Amino acid sequence: xxxxxxxxxxxxxxxxxxxxxxxxxxxxxxxxxxxxxxxxxxxxxxxxxxxxxxxxxxxxxxxxxxxxxxxxxxxxxxxxxxxxxxxxxxxxxxxxxxxxxxxxxxxxxxxxxxxxxxxxxxxxxxxxxxxxxxxxxxxxxxxxxxxxxxxxxxxxxxxxxxxxxxxxxxxxxxxxxxxxxxxxxxxxxxxxxxxxxxxxxxxxxxxxxxxxxxxxxxxxxxxxxxxxxxxxxxxxxxxxxxxxxxxxxxxxxxxxxxxxxxxxxxxxxxxxxxxxxxxxxxxxxxxxxxxxxxxxxxxxxxxxxxxxxxxxxxxxxxxxxxxxxxxxxxxxxxxxxxxxxxxxxxxxxxxxxxxxxxxxx
Amino acid sequence: xxxxxxxxxxxxxxxxxxxxxxxxxxxxxxxxxxxxxxxxxxxxxxxxxxxxxxxxxxxxxxxxxxxxxxxxxxxxxxxxxxxxxxxxxxxxxxxxxxxxxxxxxxxxxxxxxxxxxxxxxxxxxxxxxxxxxxxxxxxxxxxxxxxxxxxxxxxxxxxxxxxxxxxxxxxxxxxxxxxxxxxxxxxxxxxxxxxxxxxxxxxxxxxxxxxxxxxxxxxxxxxxxxxxxxxxxxxxxxxxxxxxxxxxxxxxxxxxxxxxxxxxxxxxxxxxxxxxxxxxxxxxxxxxxxxxxxxxxxxxxxxxxxxxx
Numbered sequence: 040x041x042x043x044x045x046x047x048x049x050x051x052x053x054x055x056x057x058x059x060x061x062x063x064x065x066x067x068x069x070x071x072x073x074x075x076x077x078x079x080x081x082x083x084x085x086x087x088x089x090x091x092x093x094x095x096x097x098x099x100x101x102x103x104x105x106x107x108x109x110x111x112x113x114x115x116x117x118x119x120x121x122x123x124x125x126x127x128x129x130x131x132x133x134x135x136x137x138x139x140x141x142x143x144x145x146x147x148x149x150x151x152x153x154x155x156x157x158x159x160x161x162x163x164x165x166x167x168x169x170x171x172x173x174x175x176x177x178x179x180x181x182x183x184x185x186x187x188x189x190x191x192x193x194x195x196x197x198x199x200x201x202x203x204x205x206x207x208x209x210x211x212x213x214x215x216x217x218x219x220x221x222x223x224x225x226x227x228x229x230x231x232x233x234x235x236x237x238x239x240x241x242x243x244x245x246x247x248x249x250x251x252x253x254x255x256x257x258x259x260x261x262x263x264x265x266x267x268x269x270x271x272x273x274x275x276x277x278x279x280x281x282x283x284x285x286x287x288x289x290x291x292x293x294x295x296x297x298x299x300x301x302x303x304x305x306x307x308x309x310x311x312x313x314x315x316x317x318x319x320x321x322x323x324x325x326x327x328x329x330x331x332x333x334x335x336x337x338x339x340x341x342x343x344x345x346x347x348x349x350x351x352x353x354x355x356x357x358x359x360x361x362x363x364x365x366x367x368x369x370x371x372x373x374x375x376x377x378x379x380x381x382x383x384x385x386x387x388x389x390x391x392x393x394x395x396x397x398x399x400x
Numbered sequence: 401x402x403x404x405x406x407x408x409x410x411x412x413x414x415x416x417x418x419x420x421x422x423x424x425x426x427x428x429x430x431x432x433x434x435x436x437x438x439x440x441x442x443x444x445x446x447x448x449x450x451x452x453x454x455x456x457x458x459x460x461x462x463x464x465x466x467x468x469x470x471x472x473x474x475x476x477x478x479x480x481x482x483x484x485x486x487x488x489x490x491x492x493x494x495x496x497x498x499x500x501x502x503x504x505x506x507x508x509x510x511x512x513x514x515x516x517x518x519x520x521x522x523x524x525x526x527x528x529x530x531x532x533x534x535x536x537x538x539x540x541x542x543x544x545x546x547x548x549x550x551x552x553x554x555x556x557x558x559x560x561x562x563x564x565x566x567x568x569x570x571x572x573x574x575x576x577x578x579x580x581x582x583x584x585x586x587x588x589x590x591x592x593x594x595x596x597x598x599x600x601x602x603x604x605x606x607x608x609x610x611x612x613x614x615x616x617x618x619x620x621x622x623x624x625x626x627x628x629x630x631x632x633x634x635x636x637x638x639x640x641x642x643x644x645x646x647x648x649x650x651x652x653x654x655x656x657x658x659x660x661x662x663x664x665x666x667x668x669x670x671x672x673x674x675x676x677x678x679x680x681x682x683x684x685x686x687x688x689x690x691x692x693x694x695x696x697x698x699x700x701x702x703x704x705x706x707x708x709x
Contacts, residue, residue, distance in 0.1 A: 079507075194676070204668050326495050363509070374496075
């Protein structure tokens, strides 16, 4: 018997305090990791972090900017989180977002003009539909022929992005433009800011969807059945739940939410359609959903933190830091927190001699 | 006309090789049951580390060594997360994608767009390059291409004809059975993931040290995803991967050239073809309407945990 040994034990339950402390600890670890790279190019990481926090979170303008940058991340994160409730890997939020922007954008740019509220609602529905249709392809293939949805949604991303690229370089390109952007959408389709704080009102849409999602998953029959399917498909089938229908439904809903990222971005932020509009939000959304443990409201919080990182990029660039710093820090934090997740399921124990003796008895 | 066809074939081979390293690496990794979605990020890390080391040392051999080392290190980290810590493979892949593209842009900022001065030169193989047409197409390339001529048959031989290859295939189908027969599942998965990542990094180096010979942020431009799609397209077989890579390469080269002859078809539509073809191939080869056993590794993307066996 070794005098000193470390053992890994599976945890049965994790206290709430630990559940909250664990990710915070590992986010800090991620920051330590990225500070190594920042220090390597000869800039003080503390100065960079201080500047980032003060720019993004310590004043109203900064907070508004962070929220605006977080909007597409929130919706993509929610989309992924919903699909995961049934163990479906929807990594196609990026493409569904693009499709949403294409459907909604075609209406905003070329549709007839109507009363503002009707036009707004139609645009909203079209964006959701664009995302839903795109996810539905993967949903139908998965439900009927059990084709791997991870790979199909991924492939569909690129088809959607290239199509968006084609539209913005081709038929939709604004006259007298050299970059791939469309003309601005009509002024009445601009999403208004919240009057008191000048915050982008897209955050309200995101909040409503997150709350609706929470209620749907916890307080409806469908939500309960989805939960059963997540735990065991066989049990669900035995209980007479139509699993195929749920695969299609959940993926379509998930796509619709990702499509709405297109809605908030086009009507609330850029006010036009442009090539590379999603810019990786769909992929970041996957990790955000995971970091938030698939809780819709936590997704919002984590997204705003990530939005702050993106938002403060310009501020630290003045210090001579490359603009890729935001992506780099995101990556470091993600890897650290993913590693930390392990300790929510396992714990390190240091068995003493006496305890082992007890066990042997 | 012959010259035109030869140039298309040659370009298709160069393109194919630049994604094949990553694809074959990923075939091994997925055959072992680990799906690495972060190919694009790892390729970028390979591209930047290779370029940086060649830029400062002016030695190609050192560059390749660094690239393999960086790839293997990233693979070690990936295997640690997915095999030891049993984290979700999809999420890990995404994190690596973001980490790799961010970090590569970050550390390569200073050398963006400058020439390294040293690159892999074209070597004409004596005698063989004298064969009319075929010699021009196949034997006037750089070392990356010639090495690939060896890697394709070797990897096929390894997977299908050797005992370690049999174990590799079992690793992705039924790791529990292997574990029972006394084979260290964890160590083998580590090895194959590290091998896969090193190969992926070489793919990146192939782009920055031979294909373009400079470094630019995000320069792989989606090749990592093409390489990833190729794995499913080729039914996890390096030989089919080679054919598929030539096909994808051909489509992309022809797409660029066709702009001149068929201006009506936008170039983006040629770009979509590989992805659409992969979806089709995936449906045909793995759809459940088939009665035959699919080539898709059964334990792909599933964590192996002894305690919940």
